[in-house]
Every structure is written in C-alpha cells, then in structure tokens.
Amino acid sequence: MAVTLPEGDLSSRLERYLDGFKNRHGLEEAEVVGDTVRLVIEQGIVPAVLTTARESLGILHLAFITVVDREGSFEITYELLDFRGARVRVKTTVEGEEPVIDSVTGIYPTANWHEREAYDMFGVAFKGHPDLRRTYMWQDHFDHHPLLKSFEISTKRTFEGLR
Amino acid sequence: MLSEERVTESAALSGRASGRLANPDVRDEFGLETLDMNMGPQHPAMHGLLRLILELDGETVVRCDPVMGYLHRCQEKIAENRMYPAVIPMTDRLDYFANMHNEHGYCLAVEDLLEAEIPPRAEAIRVLMCELMRLASHIPSIGFLMLELGAFTPILYAFRERERIQSIFEAVTGARMMFHYIRIGGVKADLPEDIPQKIWDYVESLESHFQRDFVDLIEGNEIFIARTRGVGKISQEKAVEMGLTGPPLRCTGVDFDIRRDYPYSWYPNVEFDVITDTEGDVEASYRVRIGECLQSVRIIKQVLENLPEGEVMADLGRRIRPPEGEGFGRVEGPRGEFSVHVVSDGSDTPYRVHYRDPSFVNMQLLQEIIPGHYLPDIMPIMGLIDPVSGGWDK
Amino acid sequence: MGVMQKFNEPNIITTSSDKLFNWARKNSLWPLQFGLACCAIEMMSTGMAHNDLDRFGAGFFTASPRQADVMIVSGTVSTKMAERMTRLYEQMPEPKWVIAMGACAISGGPFLDGYSVLMGADRVIPVDVYVPGCPPRPEALIFGIMTLQKKIERDQQVGYERSRPALVTEDGDFLEYLPEREYTQISEGKAPRFEDIRPLKRTYVFEREGMPPASQTDVGWIPKEVKKKLKEQKKAEQATAEADGQKNGSPEEPADAKGTA
Numbered sequence: 001m002a003v004t005l006p007e008g009d010l011s012s013r014l015e016r017y018l019d020g021f022k023n024r025h026g027l028e029e030a031e032v033v034g035d036t037v038r039l040v041i042e043q044g045i046v047p048a049v050l051t052t053a054r055e056s057l058g059i060l061h062l063a064f065i066t067v068v069d070r071e072g073s074f075e076i077t078y079e080l081l082d083f084r085g086a087r088v089r090v091k092t093t094v095e096g097e098e099p100v101i102d103s104v105t106g107i108y109p110t111a112n113w114h115e116r117e118a119y120d121m122f123g124v125a126f127k128g129h130p131d132l133r134r135t136y137m138w139q140d141h142f143d144h145h146p147l148l149k150s151f152e153i154s155t156k157r158t159f160e161g162l163r
Numbered sequence: 164m165l166s167e168e169r170v171t172e173s174a175a176l177s178g179r180a181s182g183r184l185a186n187p188d189v190r191d192e193f194g195l196e197t198l199d200m201n202m203g204p205q206h207p208a209m210h211g212l213l214r215l216i217l218e219l220d221g222e223t224v225v226r227c228d229p230v231m232g233y234l235h236r237c238q239e240k241i242a243e244n245r246m247y248p249a250v251i252p253m254t255d256r257l258d259y260f261a262n263m264h265n266e267h268g269y270c271l272a273v274e275d276l277l278e279a280e281i282p283p284r285a286e287a288i289r290v291l292m293c294e295l296m297r298l299a300s301h302i303p304s305i306g307f308l309m310l311e312l313g314a315f316t317p318i319l320y321a322f323r324e325r326e327r328i329q330s331i332f333e334a335v336t337g338a339r340m341m342f343h344y345i346r347i348g349g350v351k352a353d354l355p356e357d358i359p360q361k362i363w364d365y366v367e368s369l370e371s372h373f374q375r376d377f378v379d380l381i382e383g384n385e386i387f388i389a390r391t392r393g394v395g396k397i398s399q400e401k402a403v404e405m406g407l408t409g410p411p412l413r414c415t416g417v418d419f420d421i422r423r424d425y426p427y428s429w430y431p432n433v434e435f436d437v438i439t440d441t442e443g444d445v446e447a448s449y450r451v452r453i454g455e456c457l458q459s460v461r462i463i464k465q466v467l468e469n470l471p472e473g474e475v476m477a478d479l480g481r482r483i484r485p486p487e488g489e490g491f492g493r494v495e496g497p498r499g500e501f502s503v504h505v506v507s508d509g510s511d512t513p514y515r516v517h518y519r520d521p522s523f524v525n526m527q528l529l530q531e532i533i534p535g536h537y538l539p540d541i542m543p544i545m546g547l548i549d550p551v552s553g554g555w556d557k
Numbered sequence: 558m559g560v561m562q563k564f565n566e567p568n569i570i571t572t573s574s575d576k577l578f579n580w581a582r583k584n585s586l587w588p589l590q591f592g593l594a595c596c597a598i599e600m601m602s603t604g605m606a607h608n609d610l611d612r613f614g615a616g617f618f619t620a621s622p623r624q625a626d627v628m629i630v631s632g633t634v635s636t637k638m639a640e641r642m643t644r645l646y647e648q649m650p651e652p653k654w655v656i657a658m659g660a661c662a663i664s665g666g667p668f669l670d671g672y673s674v675l676m677g678a679d680r681v682i683p684v685d686v687y688v689p690g691c692p693p694r695p696e697a698l699i700f701g702i703m704t705l706q707k708k709i710e711r712d713q714q715v716g717y718e719r720s721r722p723a724l725v726t727e728d729g730d731f732l733e734y735l736p737e738r739e740y741t742q743i744s745e746g747k748a749p750r751f752e753d754i755r756p757l758k759r760t761y762v763f764e765r766e767g768m769p770p771a772s773q774t775d776v777g778w779i780p781k782e783v784k785k786k787l788k789e790q791k792k793a794e795q796a797t798a799e800a801d802g803q804k805n806g807s808p809e810e811p812a813d814a815k816g817t818a
Contacts, residue, residue, distance in 0.1 A: 003399040003417050035425075060403050061419075063493075064519035066504050077504070079491070083419040110406025113527050121239075136232040136556065137673065138637050146672055147240055147515075155244040155670040159512055204641055207590050207620035212638060233638045234594055237671030244670070253667065259595035322605035329602075340595065340692055553594055 005083045006058055010035060013086050020057045025049055036087040043092045043101050046078070050090070050107045053080055059088060062108040067118045069149050074099050074124055094124065103129040121147040197225055202541070204233045210307070210545050211552020215529070219538060227533040227541075229526060234556040242516040247273055247483040248347055250516065254503075255341040257518060258554035260303065263289075263296040264496040266345040269516075271427060271492030272503040273347045276485040283429070284473040285349035290429040291466045292335070292344065293494070294459040295362070298369075299328040300497035301452045301459075305377060308449065308546030312390050320376050327365060334358055347483055349476035359467050366460050373460075378453055391445035395532055395544040398443065405531065406524050409499025411548055414451045415443035421495035432469070435462050445543040455497075484511055498522055498549055522554030564715045571715045578714065582626070582652060583706040585614040589625035589645065593632025596659035599692040600631045608695035615702055622648040627705065629698075630684075633661035633668055634675040646682045654709070656701050657684045660691045667691065 006013060014032050021039060022030055025048060029040040041049055053059040063079040073095045080088040094101050103126035104111045113135065115126045120134040123145035133139060137146065144151055189195065202215040212233035218226040238257060242250045254265040267289055274281065306321030329339045335358055336344040336351070344351050381387055397407075402415045412419060420437040422430045438454030440447035485507045493502040499521025506515040525548045533541055564571050592600055604610045604618060611617075619625050622645045634642060646655070657678045660666030665676035678684055685708060688701035 003403050005418065061408075062406060063500065063502060064504070064517070066515075066517045066519075068506050068515045079502075081425075083417070083424060085424050087425075108406070109404045110524060110527065113523065117523075134232075136235040138232070146237065151240075151672070153237070153240055153244070153670045153672055155241070158244055159510070204638060205591060205645060212593060232673075233635060233641070234633060235635050235637070235673050236594075236633050236668045237673055238668075241668065241671055256595055256667070259598060319606050322602060323607060326602065326605075326607040339694060340599065 003060065004058075006086075007084075010085045013082070013084075017053075017057050017059070017082075017086065017088060020052060021049065024052050024056075035085060036089055038089050038091075040091045043076075043094050046076075046090070046092055047102050047104055047107060050078065050080075050104050053088060054107050058082065059086075062104075062110050062114075063087075065111060065114040065118060067122045067124055067147075069122060069147065071149050074122060076101065076118075076124070078104070098123065098125070100125045100127055102127050105129055121145060123148065195220075210550055212556070213526075213550075213552065215533075215541070217538070222537045222539075224533050224536055224538060224541070227530060229529050231526075231556055234552050236553075236557065238557045239516055239518065243513060246511045247485070247513060250513065251346065252341060252343045254518070255343060256553060257557060258496065258498065258501070258520060258522060258551045259340065260300040260551050261296055261496045261498065261501070262340065262342055263292045263345060264494050264501055265518075266342070267293055267428070268492045268494040268496075268501045268503045268518075269505070270345050270347050271494065272490040272505040273483065273485065273492075274490070275492060276488055276490035276505060276507055277347075277479060277483070279348060279477055279479055281349055281428075281477055282473050282475065283471045284353075285475045285477070286429040287466050287470050288350050288354060288475060289345055290433065291362070291463060291470075292332075292342075292350075294462045294466070295328055295331065297459045297497045298456055298463075299325050299332075301456050302377070304497070304546070304549045305381070305449060305452060307549075308391075308445070308543065309381060309387070311542040311546060312387065314381075314384075314387075317377070317381060320380075324369065331358070331362055331365060334361070346476070348479045349474075351476075353475050359470065362463065363467055366463050370457070370460050373456065377456075381449070388446065390539075391449065391543050391546075392442075394445050394536065394540050395547050396442070396444045397528070397532065401531070402443070405527050407499065407528065409496065409521055409525070410448050410451045410455065411499070411525055411528065413437065413439045414447035414547070416441045421493060421500055425493060427492075427494065429466065433462050433465050445547045448547040448549075482511070484509070496521055498551065498554065499525055518557060520554040520557065522548075522550035522552075523557075526550050526555050567713060567715055571713075575712065575714055579710050579712050582712075583614075583709040586627045586654075586702065586705070587617050587619050587625050588615055589622050589628045589649065590618045590620050591628050591630060591642070591645065593630070593634065593638065594661065596631035596662070596692040599695055600629060600658065600698060603695035603698045608699065610699065610702070613699070613702055613706070622646075623650065625649050626652070627654045627656060627702075628682075629656045629658050630662040630678040630682075631658040631692075633666065634678050634681075635673050636675055637673065639675045639681050642678070643681050652712075654685045654705055655682055656686045656688060656698075656705060658688045658690075658698060658701065659693060660689060663687050663689060 014035070014037055017037050018030060018032055021027060021037070025041070025045055027039050027041050027049075029038070031038055039049070050062075059080045059082045061081040061083060063081050066077045066079075068075045068077070073093050076092050076094060078090040080090070082088075092101070101124065103115055105115065105126075106128065112129070112131070115124075115129055116132060116135045118124045119126065119129075119132055120136055126132060134142075137144075198219045200217045200219055202217060204212040204214045214230040214233065216228040216230060217224050236256070238253055242253055245253065251266050251269060254269045255262045257265045302321045302324045303318070306318035309317040332342060333339050335354055336342040397411070397415050399415045399417050402412050403417060408419065408421075416439050418437055418439050421427075422435070423437055435458045436454075438451050438458060440450050487507055487509045489504065489506045491502060491504055493500060495501075500519070501521055502519045504515075504517040504519070505513050508514040528548055529544070532544060536544070567575075592598075602608060604616055609616070615627070622628075626649075628646060628649060630642070646653070655678070657663050661668060661674075662678045665671075665674050668674045669676060675681065686701050686705045688697055690697050693701070
C-alpha cells in the first residue's frame with residue numbers, strides 16, 4: 001500500500017536512470033542536462049520506454065504530456081518526475097496530418113485526461129486509450145482541433161509583417 | 164442498462180455501496196433500474212462549472228462522468244498571439260485563486276528560456292507573495308468545504324481573512340485580484356516601505372486567532388466528522404497512479420512538495436515542514452490544509468526577517484525575445500503542481516504555451532473515487548480535491 | 558392585479574401602486590447564483606461580511622432560477638455555457654433583470670478573440686446593467702445593483718409601453734425576446750482580420766415608443782445656483798416671447814405678473 005520514494009544522491013540517480021534507458025532501448029539521443037535526463041526516441045517504443053521508467057527505474061509520476069504542432073509533424077513531450085529531484089523528459093515526433101500513437105494509459109493512468117486533451121486540441125489519436133473523447137469542445141458538431149496552426153483566430157495576424 | 168459485473172464491482176468498492184440493485188432477486192422482482200441524473204454546470208457548489216453525469220442506484224452513485232469545457236477560454240491559443248509579457252495577465256486568470264503562482268510558473272518558464280538571473284530581492288518578494296496567496300487560497304477552501312456541508316460561519320471568517328490579505332495585495336500590487344505583479348525578470352515594483360511591518364502584524368494576528376477560528380470551530384464538530392471521516396478515502400498507490408499532487412497527495416501520506424524537492428526561487432533559503440497525513444480522506448485533506456497555512460505563516464516570517472536589499476527587476480532589455488527552444492517552469496500551487504511549458508521560435512510571441520494545471524489532473528480522481536459513495540458525499544470529495552474551474556478549463 | 562388591467566393610462570392609483578411594487582421589488586432582489594469565473598469570487602466577496610450585499614436586500618443568492626429576480630452573469634460566457642445560460646434565463650419568472658458583471662460578460666473581455674468565447678452575454682440574453690471591471694471591485698458591483706434599483710424605480714405597470722428590455726437591431730426592428738442565438742464566426746475556424754468582424758450590436762432600453770432612453774434627455778440632478786439661472790433664463794425667454802406676441806398685434810394684457818411667474 002505504501003509508496004516507496006527513491007533514495008540516494010541526485011546525480012547518481014540520474015546516471016542510473018540514463019544507463020537504465022540506454023541498456024534496454026535504442027534511443028536517438030540521451031543525455032543528462034542539469035537535473036534532467038533528456039531522451040529523444042522513436043514513436044513506436046514510447047510505451048516500452050515508459051514501462052521501463054515505471055517498473056524498473058521506479059519513476060512514478062507523469063507530470064504532463066505536451067503536444068507541439070510543428071507544421072507537418074507533431075512533437076510530443078512526456079515529462080516524468082521521480083519525487084526527489086530528478087526529471088526525465090521523453091520526446092517523440094509523429095509525422096503526418098492525422099497522427100496516431102500508442103497510449104500510455106495502461107502504464108501511467110494519469111495520462112488519461114492528458115491524452116484526451118491532446119486529442120481534443122490537436123487531433124492526435126491514442127491507440128488503446130479507454131475513453132478517447134473531447135474534453136473542452138462540444139462533442140457533436142465541432143470538427144476542428146483548435147490548437148493546430150491551421151486553425152486561426154482573429155488575432156493571429158496581428159504581428160504579421162513585424163518580426 | 165446496468166451489467167451485473169459493474170454493479171457487484173461497485174458494491175465491492177466500499178462497504179457503503181450496498182445498493183438494492185446488487186441483489187438480483189430484488190432487482191428482478193421489483194423491476195429496479197438506475198437513475199441517470201445530471202448535476203449540471205450551474206450548481207450551488209462553488210467549485211465552478213462542472214457537469215457530472217451520474218448514474219444513481221438509490222442514493223449511491225454507480226457511475227460518475229465529469230464533463231468539462233463550460234469555461235474554456237482558449238488561453239493557450241490566445242497566448243500564441245500575445246507578446247511574452249502580455250501573456251502574464253492571461254495566466255492570472257487561469258486558476259483565479261492562486262494568481263501569483265500562475266504568474267510565477269510562467270515567468271519561471273520564460274526565464275528558463277532566457278537563462279536569466281533574477282535578483283535575490285525579487286526572488287524573496289515572489290516567495291512572499293506566493294505564500295500570502297497560498298494563505299488566501301487555503302482559507303477559503305476550508306470555507307467552501309464547510310459551506311457545502313451546510314455551515315455558514317466558517318466561510319464568513321474565511322472571506323474576512325481573504326479581504327485582509329487582498330488589502331495587503333492592493334497596497335503592494337495595486338489590484339485586489341488580478342495582480343500582474345510578477346514579471347519576467349523580477350517583480351513589477353518594490354514593496355512600499357510600511358508593507359513588511361503590515362504583513363508582519365497581520366500574520367501575527369492570524370496566528371493568534373487561527374486556532375480559535377478555523378480549527379476549534381470545525382475540528383470537533385460532530386457533523387463535520389460524520390460527513391468527512393472516511394469519505395473519499397484514497398490509497399497512496401492510487402493517488403500516485405492518478406497523478407495527484409498537492410494536498411490531495413499529501414493527505415494520503417506521500418511526502419512530495421515541489422518547494423522542497425524541486426526547489427526554485429527563494430525556497431532553498433527557507434525552512435518549513437511538509438505536512439502529510441495518513442488517512443487519505445476529506446478530513447485528512449482539511450488537516451493538511453490547516454497545517455500548510457501555518458507553515459506559510461512560518462515562511463512569511465522568515466522571508467520578512469531576511470529580506471535582502473537590492474533591485475527588483477533584472478535587466479533583460481526592452482524586448483523579451485528569447486532564442487529558439489523550450490522552457491519549463493514548475494511551482495507548487497495551493498492545489499498541486501502547476502507547470503508551464505513555453506516553446507519559442509525566436510519571435511516576439513510564444514510558439515506554444517502549455518499549462519499543466521493541478522485542478523485538471525486532480526479531477527480525474529472524481530471518475531475513480533465517487534462510484535460507491537452516496538450522492539451527498541460528492542461535495543466533500545470536491546472539497547478534498549478543491550478544483551478551480553479556471554484551472555481545469557483553462 | 559385584474560384591477561390594473563382596466564386602466565389604460567397611468568393615474569394616481571397606478572402610480573401609487575407602482576411606487577409600492579417597485580419599492581418592494583428593488584429592495585429584495587434575489588440574485589441567481591450564476592458565478593462563472595473569476596468575477597464570481599468578487600461577487601462572493603460582495604456577499605460576505607466586509608462588503609455586505611444583504612443590506613441592500615440582495616443577499617440571498619438562490620440556486621434555483623425559479624426563485625430568482627436578477628441574474629448576475631459574472632464571468633466569461635463560453636458558447637457551451639451560453640445555451641445553459643439562456644435556459645436558466647428562460648426559467649426565471651418575470652419580473653427579471655440581468656446584470657452583466659465584468660469585462661467578459663459585457664463583451665468577451667480579454668478573451669475576445671477566443672474560439673469558444675461568447676463576445677458578451679448580451680448576444681443571447683437582454684442585459685439591464687453593465688458593470689465594467691476585470692474583476693469589478695465589490696463596491697462597483699454594489700453600485701451596479703444600486704443602478705438596477707434606480708432603474709426598477711422607473712418601472713410602470715400601466716403605461717404607454719411597460720418598460721421592459723427589448724433587443725433592437727441597428728436597422729431599427731425589434732427582435733423577439735430571445736433572438737436567434739448568434740455565435741461568433743470565429744468558431745468556424747477561419748477568422749477574418751479585425752476589420753471584417755461584425756461590429757457588436759448594442760442593446761437599447763426603450764421606455765416610450767420611438768423615444769430614446771430617458772437618461773439621454775433627462776439631465777438628472779442640477780445644482781441650486783444653476784437651477785436658478787436656468788429659471789431666470791426661461792423667464793427671460795418667456796418675456797421676449799410675450800413681447801413678440803404683443804408686437805405682432807395680438808390684444809393681450811400686459812403680462813407683468815404673469816410673465817415673471
């Protein structure tokens with residue numbers, strides 16, 4: 001019932017996490033910057049990497065899932081916190097107009113609403129999500145995904161022409 | 164309608180959920196069904212515009228489905244069309260009970276992008292304002308919890324305290340609620356000369372009557388205990404799984420506080436305890452909030468004693484135009500972890516701003532915890548999570 | 558109340574009963590608990606002990622619209638909420654008033670360019686009093702309620718046209734009580750530049766048909782000295798008018814006493 005929080009010195013823990021990730025998966029980039037372990041991985045192994053983080057390395061908290069719309073592809077960032085000062089930031093890129101990526105709700109149940117919000121705002125579909133529907137916008141006749149760069153609001157062009 | 168497994172599962176969730184539907188003989192003989200009820204967006208529980216679609220078996224909730232979006236204000240989209248300093252008033256309006264924390268989080272993110280150094284006096288003032296804001300948020304939380312249980316006096320006392328804190332804020336920042344005080348690079352202006360003394364006097368007086376007004380009045384009350392003890396009990400594992408942070412997490416016993424574990428700003432120079440409780444129910448969250456109020460008072464006193472001299476604003480140039488990249492800022496708000504992710508493309512306006520609001524994430528608990536409880540228990544559970552609708556709806 | 562409907566014009570009975578009804582109504586305005594966003598906190602502060610709304614009779618915030626007199630729209634109205642807001646407005650029994658509190662309820666406020674924000678509550682319901690601010694101070698909200706009270710004082714049970722808010726478009730035609738809901742085109746996804754956005758429609762309150770609101774012709778309180786001066790001016794004009802009348806040859810008594818009346 002009780003949750004055990006990690007012990008030990010911060011830098012040794014960061015090294016341990018980095019090694020744990022490197023040994024188990026093929027990562028595109030992996031480094032330790034300050035108090036963060038930064039990983040850039042391919043989209044297919046996201047659930048595997050996060051399973052490693054949760055099960056083997058004991059990183060228990062998924063802080064947020066952010067999607068950034070780089071026109072043409074979507075950059076998804078997962079930030080994990082072990083509760084004692086270390087952070088793990090995992091980045092993937094998903095190509096295309098209608099992106100699909102595996103859901104991590106089975107690993108970190110808190111991702112449920114984060115992924116719903118990402119779907120609502122960006123249209124990123126999460127395979128295996130138990131309940132993928134919109135959070136903020138109305139479900140019936142709203143076919144747009146508001147935070148895409150192609151969805152313009154009236155002040156979008158305010159700074160056009162100025163740098 | 165209702166499948167057998169779900170009924171028995173919900174009945175197994177806690178001893179309270181012994182609905183008649185669980186018994187198949189009773190159900191078939193009397194033709195019983197569940198009732199679908201809507202606890203609509205406008206309801207007198209003060210926590211905001213939340214719609215709960217409930218399926219009730221008598222008084223017991225069998226399924227609960229929160230629907231949000233009734234206050235969606237497109238903050239993230241609008242922030243892409245405003246210059247960096249102009250986003251700060253918008254962050255004020257996110258979680259409108261913790262304005263200073265929102266501003267602080269956003270400014271930390273942008274300062275991370277700029278890799279700026281903040282003068283120590285500005286850091287200390289930021290912490291001072293944040294802790295005052297925490298007081299001004301926790302005390303009305305307790306008031307709202309009691310108001311939803313039917314008591315009117317605690318909320319009057321709570322808003323009396325909040326008015327006094329708001330008058331301090333008005334003297335320092337010029338506004339009662341939307342401060343726009345914490346700016347990128349520091350704070351807007353220095354504290355007026357008599358303010359440290361005023362804050363000290365206020366905080367001492369609060370300490371002296373806090374026990375009488377907020378603890379003795381509430382803690383031993385039979386009705387309060389009957390309605391909050393054992394209600395909304397969360398286990399530590401579930402709390403960590405659901406991604407809770409802040410008082411809902413600490414009331415289960417997990418010892419996590421961003422001010423101590425991921426320190427930022429002036430917090431490394433300040434001593435305080437992290438209050439936890441083992442029970443995990445609504446009464447425990449009440450105790451955690453009371454403890455945090457007293458710790459905030461302690462922090463405020465320490466900051467006032469050791470307030471450094473100097474300027475309050477770093478020299479970041481006239482135009483905030485960070486290089487390309489991303490910045491993360493994370494603060495401990497009164498409701499949990501508030502973090503901001505700012506992506507910049509080298510121009511005057513941010514490319515993407517993402518707010519991770521504690522109310523949004525903590526609300527996932529409603530779907531998990533409420534089934535099995537009675538209908539009137541929903542309100543104390545909302546008091547445990549204490550969401551603010553500007554937060555979950557952005 | 559059947560007696561009232563027999564009268565076609567205001568007279569001593571209807572004005573006296575007007576005074577009584579309006580006094581009763583304005584001093585016990587029960588607001589509907591319609592706190593949407595940050596302004597709701599200031600509304601709550603106004604209801605609490607420091608700035609007490611109860612001394613105006615408006616302290617009982619009722620949760621049920623069936624028992625409410627005034628709906629204080631405090632906070633941003635999103636398009637999703639606008640439907641529910643109109644339903645609540647329709648559920649309130651007459652006489653009812655609406656106070657739009659805060660910049661968001663007046664015109665969309667700081668979130669004007671949002672895709673799911675209604676540019677003002679008066680796009681879907683008729684609003685009586687606007688209280689600006691973001692959020693308005695409790696004193697400002699109290700001033701708004703006092704303004705509403707002054708407006709209620711001018712109510713007439715029997716009159717040329719019973720004063721009730723109506724929605725008049727700029728072309729001059731009266732819309733139905735609840736017009737077709739109009740949402741901003743922004744939610745369609747393609748937003749033109751600012752110049753092309755439809756300008757906001759205003760809501761006017763007409764008390765007598767064809768006349769502008771009384772407040773535009775009604776001057777209000779005048780200081781004593783100015784009043785005296787205006788009186789003398791008026792007398793002088795009357796005297797010259799009489800003098801012209803006499804000059805033109807109409808046989809009239811030399812009105813000296815009368816002219817100075």
